[in-house]
Amino acid sequence: MGIRAKITPAKFSAIGAHAILILIAGVVLLPYLWMLLTAMRAPAEIFSSPFGLPHDLSFLFDNFRRAFQSVPMARFLLNGAVVVTCLLVLQLAVAVPCAYALAKFDFRGSKLMFGAVVAALCVPIQVPMLPIYIALAYMGALDSYFSLIFPFAVSPFAIFLLRQQFKSFPDEIIQAARLDGFSEIEIMARLIVPSAKPVIAAFAIFSITAHWNDLYWPLIVVSSETMATPPLGMLFFRDGDVGTDYGSLMAGAIVTVLPVMIIFLVAQRQFVRGLTMTGLR
Amino acid sequence: MTAITIPIAGRRRPGNAARRSASAGWAFAFPAALLLATLMVAPLLVVFGLSFTNYSLGATDWTFTGFANYQDMLQDDRALKAIGHTAVYVAIAMPLSVVVGLILALLIQRRQKFRHAYEVIFFLPATSTFIAMAIVWQFLLHGRIGPVNEWLVALGLSRVDFLTDPSIALVTLSCISAWQLIGQTTVLFLAGLASIPQDIYDAAELDGMDYGWDRFLRVTFPMLAPTTLFIVVTTTITTFQAFDSIAALTKGGPAGSTETLLYRIYLEAYQYTNMGYASALSVVFLAFIVLFSLVQIFLADRRIHY
Numbered sequence: 001m002g003i004r005a006k007i008t009p010a011k012f013s014a015i016g017a018h019a020i021l022i023l024i025a026g027v028v029l030l031p032y033l034w035m036l037l038t039a040m041r042a043p044a045e046i047f048s049s050p051f052g053l054p055h056d057l058s059f060l061f062d063n064f065r066r067a068f069q070s071v072p073m074a075r076f077l078l079n080g081a082v083v084v085t086c087l088l089v090l091q092l093a094v095a096v097p098c099a100y101a102l103a104k105f106d107f108r109g110s111k112l113m114f115g116a117v118v119a120a121l122c123v124p125i126q127v128p129m130l131p132i133y134i135a136l137a138y139m140g141a142l143d144s145y146f147s148l149i150f151p152f153a154v155s156p157f158a159i160f161l162l163r164q165q166f167k168s169f170p171d172e173i174i175q176a177a178r179l180d181g182f183s184e185i186e187i188m189a190r191l192i193v194p195s196a197k198p199v200i201a202a203f204a205i206f207s208i209t210a211h212w213n214d215l216y217w218p219l220i221v222v223s224s225e226t227m228a229t230p231p232l233g234m235l236f237f238r239d240g241d242v243g244t245d246y247g248s249l250m251a252g253a254i255v256t257v258l259p260v261m262i263i264f265l266v267a268q269r270q271f272v273r274g275l276t277m278t279g280l281r
Numbered sequence: 282m283t284a285i286t287i288p289i290a291g292r293r294r295p296g297n298a299a300r301r302s303a304s305a306g307w308a309f310a311f312p313a314a315l316l317l318a319t320l321m322v323a324p325l326l327v328v329f330g331l332s333f334t335n336y337s338l339g340a341t342d343w344t345f346t347g348f349a350n351y352q353d354m355l356q357d358d359r360a361l362k363a364i365g366h367t368a369v370y371v372a373i374a375m376p377l378s379v380v381v382g383l384i385l386a387l388l389i390q391r392r393q394k395f396r397h398a399y400e401v402i403f404f405l406p407a408t409s410t411f412i413a414m415a416i417v418w419q420f421l422l423h424g425r426i427g428p429v430n431e432w433l434v435a436l437g438l439s440r441v442d443f444l445t446d447p448s449i450a451l452v453t454l455s456c457i458s459a460w461q462l463i464g465q466t467t468v469l470f471l472a473g474l475a476s477i478p479q480d481i482y483d484a485a486e487l488d489g490m491d492y493g494w495d496r497f498l499r500v501t502f503p504m505l506a507p508t509t510l511f512i513v514v515t516t517t518i519t520t521f522q523a524f525d526s527i528a529a530l531t532k533g534g535p536a537g538s539t540e541t542l543l544y545r546i547y548l549e550a551y552q553y554t555n556m557g558y559a560s561a562l563s564v565v566f567l568a569f570i571v572l573f574s575l576v577q578i579f580l581a582d583r584r585i586h587y
């Protein structure tokens with residue numbers, strides 16, 4: 001009896017907690033469920049019973065085929081992949097040496113530079129974008145990969161994050177490497193960068209997600225369908241003449257959401273680390 | 282002479298090394314410095330400058346108009362309303378995502394079973410392309426064909442035009458925004474909860490506070506206060522920058538009821554090409570965000586020393 005009295009409240013509260021969690025999880029997952037079901041069914045079924053189960057899987061292929069035929073969906077995905085890949089490479093190529101310099105070298109202006117990085121973290125990206133847009137318009141460079149990529153070449157967040165990480169790398173090892181005749185570039189590439197792999201991975205996932213999902217900047221600089229990234233492509237898709245074809249629209253939405261979702265599921269821990277490190281976004 | 286040169290000679294090696302490393306430092310930081318100057322510092326100066334002009338994209342003549350843009354803003358009903366809408370949006374989305382995030386984190390924290398599954402589920406919206414999910418929500422919340430309205434009717438309630446009723450559209454957008462944000466607040470709260478030392482709970486247990494409200498109010502919540510403040514400020518900054526939800530779901534409508542400050546800037550700058558006026562709005566926008574960011578840096582500083 002005594003044991004029962006002790007266990008029951010804890011068990012009871014555990015059941016209660018799971019009940020609330022499952023309820024909220026249901027609300028969170030509701031749009032995903034509808035997205036999946038809709039992409040698998042015939043248009044007529046969508047309105048008669050929004051959450052009915054699919055009868056015939058041929059509609060699944062049909063919906064996906066229409067998504068790729070009625071808009072250049074493959075092109076959107078390719079554009080997204082090009083933009084996030086180029087950006088990640090560029091951001092790391094710029095940020096890694098800078099972060100190494102700020103962490104381990106004492107040079108004139110290093111404090112000013114670090115101050116600028118921290119200040120840049122506080123600036124909402126939409127403000128400097130305005131003159132950059134004017135400059136790109138004058139250069140005739142709008143609606144191009146260059147206009148989608150170049151404005152984000154430097155990531156203050158990457159510099160800040162990597163500097164914090166590089167700072168903890170032992171100075172003695174760097175000194176020893178110098179005595180062994182390593183150049184500074186070799187020290188950076190062969191010692192410092194490998195030691196910061198988890199942080200670089202976390203930033204990579206963060207950067208890929210942010211730029212794959214970004215709508216603001218593509219909406220401003222891209223005017224043609226062939227240069228659209230997946231989110232902008234979805235907007236064109238919905239606002240086009242197929243906007244009421246929910247089946248293919250949802251197939252398109254799945255294709256847009258899926259790449260980042262897979263990356264997130266594979267590298268979930270790193271992603272969450274990246275998020276908790278966003279201290280100064 | 283020798284007495285002087287010897288100590289200098291002794292110091293020369295590190296002196297050289299320091300000089301070598303200083304030049305390497307500069308070389309390494311240079312690309313980032315150049316890009317930061319081109320893409321951040323110069324554009325910010327230009328925005329400030331433009332905010333005192335009547336420049337319009339493509340126009341050949343434009344003049345310095347002093348504070349005219351800022352004075353116009355004070356008379357501009359749409360701009361003032363946009364600031365008000367932004368405040369409402371933040372005032373709904375921020376507390377909702379913070380409170381739900383805290384509840385979820387508290388419930389998840391003690392679970393051994395399915396803990397990982399819950400974390401993944403609640404975080405899913407944060408990774409999903411908002412515009413794709415917005416199209417889903419648009420259907421679910423549709424006034425006539427949306428299933429949510431069918432359920433309301435089945436429950437004996439009246440239909441709600443979630444996205445087309447001017448009095449309710451902004452609230453709907455804020456709630457969808459909270460739906461996307463709870464994953465982040467949950468993860469941040471879980472990190473905060475994990476950092477509370479177990480001894481404090483043990484001590485509280487000795488004092489008879491082993492479960493429930495008492496323990497939450499007197500131990501967990503005070504220990505979590507710095508995390509909470511931090512999450513409140515971060516989420517405020519994020520919701521202040523709301524754009525995708527408006528662009529995807531209402532385009533500022535119905536009847537301008539969901540125009541926020543950033544959406545107004547977007548319209549003025551890129552739809553009407555009023556660069557001067559848009560710059561002035563951007564300066565105000567920047568001022569708000571910098572204010573929140575300074576609070577955040579101050580709090581982050583406090584948290585580190587905690």
